[in-house]
Amino acid sequence: MQIDGQFGRTLKPGQSDxxxxxxxxxxxxxxxxxEVIVKTNDPNNxxxxxxxxxxxxxxxxxxxxxxxFGTIDPTSGPKxxxxxxxxxxxxxxxxxxxxxIPPGLDASIKEAFAGKHYRLNVQAKPPWPNGPIEEKLKVExxxxxxxxxxxxxxxxxxxxxxxxxxxxxxxxxxxRKESTHVRIKWLTKDKHKITRAECSDVKLKAKVSSxxxxxxxxxxxxxxxxxxxKAVVVTMHTDDKTLRPLQIPVHFSxxxxxxxxxxxPDCED
Numbered sequence: 001m002q003i004d005g006q007f008g009r010t011l012k013p014g015q016s017d018x019x020x021x022x023x024x025x026x027x028x029x030x031x032x033x034x035e036v037i038v039k040t041n042d043p044n045n046x047x048x049x050x051x052x053x054x055x056x057x058x059x060x061x062x063x064x065x066x067x068x069f070g071t072i073d074p075t076s077g078p079k080x081x082x083x084x085x086x087x088x089x090x091x092x093x094x095x096x097x098x099x100x101i102p103p104g105l106d107a108s109i110k111e112a113f114a115g116k117h118y119r120l121n122v123q124a125k126p127p128w129p130n131g132p133i134e135e136k137l138k139v140e141x142x143x144x145x146x147x148x149x150x151x152x153x154x155x156x157x158x159x160x161x162x163x164x165x166x167x168x169x170x171x172x173x174x175x176r177k178e179s180t181h182v183r184i185k186w187l188t189k190d191k192h193k194i195t196r197a198e199c200s201d202v203k204l205k206a207k208v209s210s211x212x213x214x215x216x217x218x219x220x221x222x223x224x225x226x227x228x229x230k231a232v233v234v235t236m237h238t239d240d241k242t243l244r245p246l247q248i249p250v251h252f253s254x255x256x257x258x259x260x261x262x263x264x265p266d267c268e269d
Contacts, residue, residue, distance in 0.1 A: 004208070009225070012216050014126050015247060017083070019036075019038070019191060021034070021036065021052055021162065021179060023052075025190055029215065031054075031055055032053070032054045032055070033052070033053055034051070034052040034054075034073070035050070035051060035052075036049070036051075036052060037049055037050075037052040038050060039064055040060060042173050043109070047174045049163070050158055051228075058083045060086055060087060060088060060149070061086040061088055061093045062086075064091045064150070064152070065083055065085060065120070065149065065152075065259075066151065066152045067081045067083055067120075067122045067137075067149045067151060067152070067153045067154070068081070068153065068154050068155075069081060069124055069133070069153075069154065069155035070156065071155075071157075071158050072096050072124070072128065072155050072156065073157040073159060073183040074126070074157060074160060074242045074243070075125065075230070075242060076122065076126075077123050077125075078123050078125040078126070079123065079124045079155075079218075080121065080122070080123045080124075081126075082119055082120065082121045082122075082186065083119070083120045083122070083124050083151070084112065084117060084118070084119055084120075085109075085117070085119075085120055085139075086116060086117055086218045087115065087117075087118070089143065091143065092114065092115025092116075093115065093141045093142050093143060094096065094111075094142055095109050095118055095139050095140060095141055096109065096139070096140050096143070097109055097137065097138070097139060097140075098137075098138035098139065098140050098148065098220065100123075101137065102124075102135040102136070102195075103138070103244075104124060104125060104127075104128070104129065104133065104244070105119065105122060105123065105124055105125075105135060105137070105153060106121065106122070106123040106125065107119075107122045107123070107137050107259065108121050109139065114218070119132055120137075120139070120151065122137065122151075122153060122197050124153070124155055126241075126242050128157050128239065128242055128244065129244050130156060130157075130159055130161050130244070130246055131158075131159050132154065132156050132157055133153060133154060133157060134152075134153075134154055135152070136150045136151065136152055136153070137150070137151040137152075137153060138150060138151075139151055141187065157189060157252060158187075159248065160188050160240070160243060161184060161185070161187065161238075161243070162184070162185040162186075162187055163182050163183070163184060163185075163246070163248060164182065164185070165182060165184050166249075167182075167248065167249045168181075168182060168183075168219045168234060168246070168248060168249070168250040168251065169221075169248065169250075169251045169252075169253065170221055170224040170227070170250065170251070170252050170253070171252070172227060172252055172253060172255050173222070173224070173226045173227065174221070174224075174225065175223060175224060175251055176223055177220065177222060177223045178220070178221045178225075178236055179218055179219065179220040179221070180218075181209075181216045181217060181218045182216065182217050182248060183214070183215070183221065184215040184216065184217065184236070185215075185236075186213075189251055189266075191254055192239050192240040192243075193210065193215065193238065193239055194208045194215055194217065194236055194237070194238055195236065195237045195238060195239050196208065196237050197217045197231070198233075198234070199232065199234045199235075199237070199250070200232050200233050201228060201232045202224060203221070203222060204220065204221055204225070204232070204234075204250070205219070205220045206219050206234050207219075207220070209259070217234060217236060217248070219234060230253075231249065232249070232250040233247045233248060233250060234246050234248045234250060235248075236248060240249065243244050
C-alpha cells in the first residue's frame, strides 16, 4: 500500500487535509480492509489509526482460486485436480498458463463454455519435495484491469529427511582452511543414503561421510576463500526415488574469522 502526497504535513487547530491511499488489487477480491497508522507530534494522539475499506470486483466467481490436494503419500504416483473457473466480466477472455510452471506440477486450461467457464487441470507428480507443496500458478487473462490471476496450489507431504542445522555456516573471508557440516537423519522406516552432494560454488568442496545410520555432509572452504555476492547452495542427491534433490543454503557471517596471530618474541635492548 502507498500513501500519496506530501509527508510531514502541518495542520493548525481546526484545519483538515486529504489523505490519499493506493494499493495493488491483484489477487485482492471482494471486501478488502487496509489499516494505516498516522503518527503525529500531538502528545495526546501520537498515533491515529485509519481504516480503509474497499470492494474489489472479482474476476472469477467465488473466493480466489485454490487447488488443494490434501495429504499425499510420498510412495504414491501423480495426483490430479480440476478447478472450474467462471469468468464474471462481460468481455470474453482466452486464458492461458504463464510459463515457467513450478517444478513438480503440470497444468492446462480448457474452455468449457465460450467466454465464461474454464477448466483448470493441475497435476502434481513425483519425485516429491521434503515437506508441503506451496506453489502459485499464474493464469494470464488478457484483461488490462487484471492481466494475471494467481492460483495457489497446496499439498501436505510428510517430511522424510531431517537436516541439522538447516544451513552450512562459514565465517567471512578467512586466511585459513575452514570446514562445516550438517547431519542428515532419515525419518522413514526404510533407511536411504546420500549418493552425492555438490556445491553451486566449485571453490567449496562437499564430501559425504557415512558411519552406520549417521550421515553428514562436510563442506570445506579453501584458505583465502572470498564469499561471492550471489547465493550459494549445496544440492543433496539420495537413492530415494520419491524424493527431489534437496538444496541446503550456505551462510557466511559478516565478521571475518582470522587465524590466531603469532606471538612476537620479546626483545631486549
